[in-house]
Amino acid sequence: MDAQLYLGVFGNEDDIVNATLATNSAGYTIHDVYTPYAVHGLEKAMGLKSSRLTWACLAFAAAGLLLGVFAQFWIGSIDWPLNVGGKPFNSLPAYLPVIFELTVLVGGLGVVFSMLVRTELYPGKSVWLPDSGVTNDRFVIAVEQRDAAFDPDAVQRLWQQFNLIEAKSPAEVAG
Amino acid sequence: MSMRYSILRKPIIEGDKSLGQITDDVARTLETGPTRLWWFAFMISFSVLVVGIAAVSYQIKVGIGTWGLNKTVGWAFDITNFVFWVGIGHAGTLISAILFLFRQRWRTSINRSAEAMTVFAVICAGIFPLIHMGRPWLFFWIAPYPNFRGPLWVNFRSPLLWDFFAISTYFTISLVFWYIGLIPDLATLRDRAKSKIKKAVYRITSFGWNGSVRTWHRYETVYILLAALATPLVLSVHSIVSMDFATSVIPGWHTTIFPPYFVAGAIFSGFAMVLTLMIIARKVLNYQEYITLDHIEKMCKVILTTGGIVGLAYATEMFMAWYSVNEYERFAFINRALGPFAWAYWTMVSCNVIIPQLLWIKKLRRSIVVVFLMSIVINIGMWFERFVIIVTSIHRDFLPSSWALYKPTLIEIATLLGSFGLFFTAFLLFARFIPFIAIGEVKGVLSYGRRKNHKPATIQNSEQELEAVEI
Numbered sequence: 063m064d065a066q067l068y069l070g071v072f073g074n075e076d077d078i079v080n081a082t083l084a085t086n087s088a089g090y091t092i093h094d095v096y097t098p099y100a101v102h103g104l105e106k107a108m109g110l111k112s113s114r115l116t117w118a119c120l121a122f123a124a125a126g127l128l129l130g131v132f133a134q135f136w137i138g139s140i141d142w143p144l145n146v147g148g149k150p151f152n153s154l155p156a157y158l159p160v161i162f163e164l165t166v167l168v169g170g171l172g173v174v175f176s177m178l179v180r181t182e183l184y185p186g187k188s189v190w191l192p193d194s195g196v197t198n199d200r201f202v203i204a205v206e207q208r209d210a211a212f213d214p215d216a217v218q219r220l221w222q223q224f225n226l227i228e229a230k231s232p233a234e235v236a237g
Numbered sequence: 238m239s240m241r242y243s244i245l246r247k248p249i250i251e252g253d254k255s256l257g258q259i260t261d262d263v264a265r266t267l268e269t270g271p272t273r274l275w276w277f278a279f280m281i282s283f284s285v286l287v288v289g290i291a292a293v294s295y296q297i298k299v300g301i302g303t304w305g306l307n308k309t310v311g312w313a314f315d316i317t318n319f320v321f322w323v324g325i326g327h328a329g330t331l332i333s334a335i336l337f338l339f340r341q342r343w344r345t346s347i348n349r350s351a352e353a354m355t356v357f358a359v360i361c362a363g364i365f366p367l368i369h370m371g372r373p374w375l376f377f378w379i380a381p382y383p384n385f386r387g388p389l390w391v392n393f394r395s396p397l398l399w400d401f402f403a404i405s406t407y408f409t410i411s412l413v414f415w416y417i418g419l420i421p422d423l424a425t426l427r428d429r430a431k432s433k434i435k436k437a438v439y440r441i442t443s444f445g446w447n448g449s450v451r452t453w454h455r456y457e458t459v460y461i462l463l464a465a466l467a468t469p470l471v472l473s474v475h476s477i478v479s480m481d482f483a484t485s486v487i488p489g490w491h492t493t494i495f496p497p498y499f500v501a502g503a504i505f506s507g508f509a510m511v512l513t514l515m516i517i518a519r520k521v522l523n524y525q526e527y528i529t530l531d532h533i534e535k536m537c538k539v540i541l542t543t544g545g546i547v548g549l550a551y552a553t554e555m556f557m558a559w560y561s562v563n564e565y566e567r568f569a570f571i572n573r574a575l576g577p578f579a580w581a582y583w584t585m586v587s588c589n590v591i592i593p594q595l596l597w598i599k600k601l602r603r604s605i606v607v608v609f610l611m612s613i614v615i616n617i618g619m620w621f622e623r624f625v626i627i628v629t630s631i632h633r634d635f636l637p638s639s640w641a642l643y644k645p646t647l648i649e650i651a652t653l654l655g656s657f658g659l660f661f662t663a664f665l666l667f668a669r670f671i672p673f674i675a676i677g678e679v680k681g682v683l684s685y686g687r688r689k690n691h692k693p694a695t696i697q698n699s700e701q702e703l704e705a706v707e708i
Contacts, residue, residue: 074256075684095450098256098425099680105454113458123466137381137390146394159399159477166470167406170463174413177459178444181452183420187445189427196448197425199256 066207067093067232068214069192070221071200075101078201081224082107085205088220096192096202115176122172123165130161192232200227207231249343249682252526256680260425263674266522267426271669274521282661289655292648293368301371303648309641310632314649315365316481317623318656321506322362323404323478324499324619327471328507329355330411331539333418334467337460343535345678346527349422350518351511352415353671357663358510359408361656366400368652396480403477410470414463417456420446421677475503482626489569489630494553501546505589506619508540512612514664516605518673527674530603537602540593540615547622548590565635573629577642581625588618 072078075097082095082104092108138144139151149156178184192202205217218229254262271279296303306313329351336344367373379401381391391398424446427439446452476496483495512533519528558570573582592614601607633640667673 096448097450097453098448099421099677100453100457101450101681104450108450110451110454113455115455115458116462119459119462119466133381134393138393142387142390144390144392146392149394153394156394159396159473159480160393160402162469162473163399163402163406166466166473167409170410170413170466173459173462174417177455181449181455183444183446183452185444186441189424189440189443189445189447191428191447194428197421197428197446198260 067192067204068207068212068217068229069232070203070205070217070229071193071195071227072203072221073200073225073227075201077224077226078203079104079107081203081221081226084220084224085203085217090217091206091208093204093206095204096196096200098195098197098199098201101201115173115180118176119169119173122176123169125172126168127161127165129168130157130164134160204232247531249529249531250346250527250679251529254526254683256683259679259683260429260676262524262527263422263672263676263679264426264429266668266673267670272521275665275669279662279665282658282665285654285658286662287658288651289658292651292655293364296368296648296652297373301369303646305644305646305649307641307643309634309639310628310643312631313624313628313643314645314653315369317620317627318653319362319365319369320478320499320623320627321620322358322365322656322660324475324503324506324623325510326355326358326362326407326411326507327475327500327503328511329353329358330407330467330471331504331507332511333414334464334471337464338468341535342682343532345682346524346529346532346674347511347515347536348678349415349418349671349675350514350667350673352411352418353664353667354507354511354514355411356408356415357660357667358507359404359411360663361660363404363408364656364659365652366397396477396484399477400481403474407470407474410463410467414467417459417463418675418678419671420444421448421456422672422675424448425676426672472500475499482630487630488563488565489573489626492554492557494550494557498547498550498554501543501550502589502619502622505540505543505547506616508536508543509612509615509619512536512540512608513616516609516612518668522668522673524674527679530605533605533608534599534602537596537608537611540611541596544589544593544596544615551586551590568633569630572633573625576629576633578625578629578632581621582629585618585621585625588614589622592618 070081072081078095078097079101082092086092086107086109095104095108097104134157135152138153138157143151191197192204193200196202203221207214214229214231218226221229250259301315304314329348332344332351333348333355337348367376370376370379379391379398381393420443423439423443427436427443430436430439476499479495479499482490483492485491515528515536516533519525555570555574558566561567573579593611595601595607596611628643632643
């Protein structure tokens with residue numbers, strides 16, 4: 063971890079959402095929030111923008127579509143024109159199923175691959191957990207201690223309104 | 238009768254669980270040793286699988302002359318099994334993708350196992366065309382790749398080739414979708430694993446997941462995108478399977494109703510299989526609070542709907558055969574209902590259309606025994622549907638001198654049984670080694686209809702509160 067973090071541990075969904083909203087509006091820099099499941103509304107509370115992976119998906123799907131169109135036209139009418147029942151070499155309607163399947167295949171695999179690259183998830187990656195219960199029943203908010211003016215007590219006071227379980231700095235976590 | 242009214246909806250998960258309890262409940266199955274019952278079921282499934290492997294090896298060595306096919310009936314058991322298994326798979330994708338897009342949050346208790354079912358069913362399905370090729374070791378010739386035979390390409394106008402693309406895309410996307418859904422749960426297991434080996438395996442397979450919301454946010458985006466891609470995909474797969482028949486000129490196959498008819502039938506049979514598996518699993522694995530009677534009832538409603546569509550399709554086919562004034566079309570359908578395979582046709586109609594009407598009665602939809610028996614009846618009926626469509630349409634062709642009957646050989650029956658062996662062996666292994674219920678997703682619906690932790694609005698969370706009510 064590059065930045066010095068200060069962590070607050072909570073026990074349920076509503077508390078973490080409210081704590082995140084309050085922390086964000088109080089002007090602290092939220093490094094990240096850790097939850098055992100996807101909590102809806104939390105990304106808004108953190109002020110995250112919507113992901114651009116949708117565009118990656120569109121680009122990959124378009125690539126798959128073009129692959130399907132050009133591969134079939136090239137194979138069917140340029141490289142080896144084959145007369146099947148006297149039908150035209152360029153029979154687009156017959157090409158649609160394969161075009162569609164390739165669109166879905168390339169779009170789907172592409173967006174999953176993009177996500178793994180973007181979120182830096184890969185097999186065997188070493189794990190950093192802010193709290194041992196974060197994949198079970200704990201919700202953790204991590205704020206960055208930017209400068210000397212950062213007052214842990216003030217943050218802790220803010221969090222205590224939302225049933226804070228414990229507040230800690232990551233030195234205790236790493237141990 | 239006393240009734241308790243609440244403005245909140247009924248919780249999806251019963252038993253007032255805490256988050257930790259859900260983890261414990263699901264992980265317990267994996268952390269305790271296999272039960273005797275599991276071993277018993279596994280031994281039976283595995284033995285049947287071995288029989289299937291022997292049968293398949295034999296027919297690959299000797300050739301598909303070991304089947305009961307003849308000059309007139311060129312497709313029968315094998316393609317029936319293929320279509321049957323592909324159809325079974327469709328329910329998993331419907332639950333994981335379509336119900337997700339429609340925000341049917343009850344899907345979370347069953348989506349993991351239904352998706353596993355999809356993957357295994359598609360594997361079972363894939364085996365049949367592979368054997369049917371006769372020389373399965375040359376199966377890769379169906380893929381268009383630059384080769385030294387010309388290069389000689391595949392025929393992109395052939396529905397059998399479309400099928401190859403559809404099934405392989407379906408398998409790949411289903412597998413990826415399933416695995417992506419598994420990653421957070423594998424991380425949960427990693428963080429509670431005791432033994433070194435387990436920890437190492439989960440560490441590799443969980444991709445370093447730590448529950449970061451930045452990651453969750455992207456993960457959810459990809460999940461929606463995959464669902465949106467898988468939805469038209471699943472509709473396309475059985476549509477393309479139906480085109481194997483519909484693009485031919487055989488009376489009984491050559492109908493435009495086939496794609497929607499096949500898709501509805503696939504979902505119908507798939508949900509029946511999901512019910513068969515879930516009713517056993519919820520009892521054996523003690524998941525009654527997760528897979529509740531409400532879940533079963535909802536699945537019964539899906540069955541009732543898709544079964545209705547299937548019934549309508551049967552009637553439409555009959556009507557069109559009469560209305561078309563095409564003597565060959567008429568003959569094909571009269572032969573179907575009254576010919577030598579009438580027993581198969583009427584088995585199909587009783588199992589798929591008549592008996593499922595019992596599900597209109599709420600009491601029966603909530604009776605485990607009735608639903609379990611019904612699910613098996615429907616699976617038998619749907620197997621027969623494919624058999625009827627395939628065999629009765631071709632066994633009496635245009636030339637009465639070439640009319641023939643079809644009877645499966647023991648080898649073919651052993652192969653069908655073997656595919657069930659493979660399916661159940663894979664499913665039992667899944668239930669032992671992979672969380673049967675999507676832990677992360679079930680936690681997400683825990684607060685559904687149960688907002689007891691909700692405190693009065695504090696700072697500026699009025700918007701938040703509105704959202705909570707909308708859910």
